[in-house]
Amino acid sequence: MKPLINLMRPGKLKTKNKINKKLKITSRTENLSIIRQFIQSAANQVGMKPGVTEDVMLAVDEACTNIIKHAYRSYPDGEIILNLKYSDHKLTITIVDYGNSFHPEEVPDPDLQKFYQQHRVGGLGMYLMKTLMDEVRYNSVPGKYNEVYLTKYLNNTH
Amino acid sequence: MAEFSTTIKDKGNVSIIYLNGYLDAHTAPQLENNFSELIENSKYNIVVNFEDLNYISSAGLGVFMAYIEKIRDNYGDIKLSGMSDKVFNIFDLLGFPLLYEIFKSEDEAINKFNETGKVENKK
DSSP states (O other): OHHHHHHHSTTSSSSOSOEEEEEEEESOGGGHHHHHHHHHHHHHHHTOOHHHHHHHHHHHHHHHHHIIIIISTTOTTOEEEEEEEEETTEEEEEEEEOSSOOOGGGSOOOOHHHHHHHTOOOSHHHHHHHHHSSEEEEEEETTTEEEEEEEEEOTTTO | OOOEEEEEEEETTEEEEEEEEEESTTTHHHHHHHHHHHHHTTOOEEEEEEEEEEEEOHHHHHHHHHHHHHHHHTTOEEEEEOOOHHHHHHHHHTTGGGTSOEESSHHHHHHHHHHHHHHHTTO
16 A cells, blocks of 8 residues: 555655544634644644645634634534545545534625725635635535535645 | 733833734634723724734734724724734735735834824824
8 A cells, every 4th residue: 555655765754645633623712723733733744834734724713713603603512523634635624513504605705995994804714715725615504514625735835 | 822912012102012822713802802992092003013923813804904993083093013924924815905004013113103193293
């Protein structure tokens, strides 16, 4: 098997070609730091560059913040499950929640002039996720669960 | 990971908010309180020093948007200083440099208040 051969090579011992990690947390903003640590630890395992790690960390933070605020409407005991997979230089994070369904197509792109007048912002997180990741996909089954898939290709960047 | 803390210092007629650590949806209310207190005390000339800020998410950026109009209506401003490239990049991605003056150093930001202050004092 390929990973075993790589393990035999000097210089390949430090990082892994393939990982699969899971994190289950409740829908509280205090858990955002745990989520960032989870990403940092995976990034260390696969040897991701700091700049890329920061982008992924922020995108995942934004996705989870949206879940806490919108899917669970700040209800603190909702379940959020993160599955992180890395293989063939592709990093995918799937985030599942059981809150209110989400309609990404209804979120307009950020308009700073409007925010200035309204003293609030909306949609910044989604815009950041789309900018920082290579792919962002949503799948919502109303009354059951919501999933967001975040993908980053690391061949040239990490 | 370290969380988040702020310190406020007055330098002449300018209040400086020093940010430290991680500014996210959990810690943003702390910074909101800082702005609310400054506004309550009629302190509208505000410089935010980002030198010790490691991380900002959109919830943190939202705080600056929440208070800026009120502060400018009172002839003040929020000026930003000392951002790392990483933090600046997030502000830049979202177009914030169009709405906020961003300086390399705290002193430059303070000086900008003192320059414009001379004009505003005439009102």
